[in-house]
Amino acid sequence: xxxxxxxxxxxxxxxxxxxxxxxxxxxxxxxxxxxxxxxxxxxxxxxxxxxxxxxxxxxxxxxxxxxxxxxxxxxxxxxxxxxxxxxxxxxxxxxxxxxxxxxxxxxxxx
Amino acid sequence: xxxxxxxxxxxxxxxxxxxxxxxxxxxxxxxxxxxxxxxxxxxxxxxxxxxxxxxxxxxxxxxxxxxxxxxxxxxxxxxxxxxxxxxxxxxxxxxxxxxxxxxxxxxxxxxxx
Numbered sequence: 001x002x003x004x005x006x007x008x009x010x011x012x013x014x015x016x017x018x019x020x021x022x023x024x025x026x027x028x029x030x031x032x033x034x035x036x037x038x039x040x041x042x043x044x045x046x047x048x049x050x051x052x053x054x055x056x057x058x059x060x061x062x063x064x065x066x067x068x069x070x071x072x073x074x075x076x077x078x079x080x081x082x083x084x085x086x087x088x089x090x091x092x093x094x095x096x097x098x099x100x101x102x103x104x105x106x107x108x109x110x
Numbered sequence: 111x112x113x114x115x116x117x118x119x120x121x122x123x124x125x126x127x128x129x130x131x132x133x134x135x136x137x138x139x140x141x142x143x144x145x146x147x148x149x150x151x152x153x154x155x156x157x158x159x160x161x162x163x164x165x166x167x168x169x170x171x172x173x174x175x176x177x178x179x180x181x182x183x184x185x186x187x188x189x190x191x192x193x194x195x196x197x198x199x200x201x202x203x204x205x206x207x208x209x210x211x212x213x214x215x216x217x218x219x220x221x222x223x
Contacts, residue, residue, distance in 0.1 A: 101152045
């Protein structure tokens with residue numbers, strides 16, 4: 001595909017449910033980033049991959065958040081036992097010289 | 111560590127000009143500008159690198175003052191399509207392919223007829 005794609009675009013979860021968010025980066029992009037964007041705020045860094053290696057996960061808010069990119073292309077962000085404060089847009093970006101963002105997954109935890 | 115953007119919001123009439131500023135307390139390698147419309151992904155506008163290189167949009171210009179760690183985005187002869195929230199993302203690392211960015215809180219630009 002021409003750009004970064006993410007699925008699902010919208011997810012409603014009950015508190016305590018596990019969710020998995022998928023990111024398909026631009027083909028050939030080595031670097032992949034996950035961000036969390038709260039309403040009215042800029043994207044906040046969660047984690048970063050170079051190929052399949054997770055080089056920085058300092059932005060993950062708790063051990064309920066887990067990300068993987070096993071084959072160095074598609075990445076999944078998993079949130080276990082979702083809480084209401086996890087409600088946000090989760091953006092994925094892949095990078096060459098700059099970062100190109102996907103459309104995001106809007107997560108609402110009830 | 112988060113860059114500071116100003117103003118927080120601005121309203122323009124079509125054809126007017128605007129300047130959006132981004133400043134950091136840390137030594138920067140790169141500044142990346144994005145525009146985000148409501149409910150959509152941030153769209154890349156421009157990248158400015160330490161040393162003066164710039165890459166980006168034909169109708170938008172920007173500057174990067176390396177000594178002051180400040181960048182400004184210049185929007186001239188604004189069009190309705192310029193409306194959105196503008197974010198600067200700052201990069202500290204020069205490693206190829208990383209460009210780990212920290213984003214400001216955004217500047218909301220509204221262009222009215």
